[in-house]
Amino acid sequence: MAIPRRRSRSRPTVAVILLVAVSFLAAACGGGSGGGSGGGGDAKADPTGAPAAHYRVSSSLLDPSGRALGVVDDKTPWQYGIVDTFTKEAGRSPDIREYYGSWGEDFDAEGNAFLWKHGQLPMMAMVPDDTPLADIAAGKDDAYIRRLAGQIASYDGPLALSFAGEMNGPWNSWGPEHTKAADFVAAWKHLHDVFDAQGVTNVIWVWTPHVVDSGTTAKLRPYYPGDDYVDWVGLIGYYGPIDGVAFSSLFTPTLREIARFSDKPVLIAETGVAQSAQKEADIRDLFQGAAKAGVIGLVWYDQRKNWPGSKQLMDWRISTSVGARAAFQVEKARNKFGHSFKNG
Template sequence: MTWGPRKFGAVTTAAVLLGSCLAACVGPQPGATTPPVATCEPTPPSAPKEGILSGVNLDWEHETLEQYAANLGERPAVTVTFTDFPMSDKDMENVDAAFEQIRANGGTMLLTLEPKLGLAAVTPEVADDLSSRLARFNNAGVPVIVRFAHEMNGSWYAWGQQPTAYVAAYQRLATAIHAKAPGSAMMWAPNYGGGYPFSGGKYQAVAGTAEFAALDTNKDGEVTGTDDPYAPYYPGDEAVDWVGMSLYHWGNTYPWGANVIPEQGKFLQQLTGNYNGAGGNDLAVPDFYTEYGAARNKPVAIPETAALTTASGEGATPLAIKEAWWAQLFDPAIPRDYPALKMINWFEWDKNEVEVKATVDWTSTKDPTVRAAYTAALPEWFTFAAEPTACTPAGDGDS
């Protein structure tokens, strides 16, 4: 099985100084030669009535958002950034730099919080401090979706396989953000359940503990693939605004690393719990899309996706692999048959992956040939950010 790509990195590029505002702000005035100044009215990030938000997980150390948008030919509607949580002074500086770039670009920040010191570090004070910072972002015209402690059902993160502590921390953070940052929302995003419980990870639940008992959903005294990989971790409908799941093509046979074309239908099969390939198992996996999206009236996001290609020179070409994967993401039947799916974010990184002991090029715009094919394939129902307009905050949140 794979435990999913490790996604670290920080914003080190200089903050863009231009201001912006989103759809909630007053638009440009006729005949204006400079962007008008308007007041932003923060509203929670919502799913578009029609279409799907197109976003990016950007490698901030090597590419600015402006450069990526120029390569894509569109302004991404969602931009993902990662940070340790609680944030150090440097983390705060990096997140603020990401905010400035998104403010200049337009669109929504998807802020992924990684509590590497453990869930106990997410205190009420820490939650309140973050909500104040987000309120400032919201008042300046940038909506934020907070993806807290993603892949919490995995065994590889310090916050993993601790459902009781996780739910408490998530609810604590959601309460603070909903109360103080009206232009922000909360996303719950477990790892795809194929291969659960991902035995062997450093943070695997230990038999005899209360957390282990909570994960033993069928009460047979074990935590295995027959237990529900999602339900014990769900924080409740009031705390959750969006649901999400990262879905990658790592290959068709474990161990990963081969350059192979993804099986037909793999993306939607994983999303709905019907995939029985090498990335899954022979046991039933719950239908994530229906159970946590459509049935609960929650918009569904794919916060991260891409297809594995390495420089081994063996197997299928990077273009063929990536084209086959994004053809599944851009299936014209998706808006009709899966109307709750409202966000797809490409993982635009070229980085070493410990699972394959090699550098994986996940990108879609780095290589000119791949970029041309990708941009030509973007579906008309993808939604991008509008042209940014300068605005002044409606009110200041404490930073």
């Protein structure tokens, strides 16, 4: 359920300007390296001018032992109301706070640091908007990618990054009928390679297709960049009148298809249960099915929103009824959803 935004190219943030200035002064004085946090080790000066990431994603983050619980909406990291609301409704604060970002926008290092400080792993779903993936793959936006890499590296914490999610959805300009799968893979690899060249070590790369159903029939294997370019597999799917009403039909077929070419940890990166007479039963089915499938977590869309491509208003919120809220709280506890990434 990607939320498109207007494409904008904003100026570098104050944090980035200060980072560049400090790097320049350190180089002019022959400055030494400083100790990094988060297991990153000492950061050595790079003669190419690549930014040094202070935080290095650990193996316990890449392959977490527990099941995380998250929340997603289109608000910025600073808009913390969604976290407070989710905490009250779910009976537990979220472990992941996912939000949307548009290609061309600057990364909010301070906002993401705020989330990480308050116990949420930030997850940014980057939407390419009207930018052709073939142009990204060809290097036409490399100046922006390098700037973005520097901004993310300056944030002293981990970031789960999903680029061009629901790439198998025909409703997206980067999906089937609009963009070749090969262009998606090439753009993903190019973005990843530029980040690597810039010394970015604090990103968890999340490949995020929509579940395969009647509206997304494209095979997923051609869209997969390869295990060297992916850390987590994310899945997007909703219980409702269009996507499905059971984990076995909504997620299981896609999980089986992905298992044929990847064994990376799976996160349900965006999900929700629409208001209906069976919402309580669907919530139980979601948590039980996800736990049985061995996912590393699920991220809930706790909003009212029109179904993409239609005027049908759907209510995904936990609090649509006392029963729905109770079912959510009971099932997330019973199936052990709740994992602090700060503690590994």
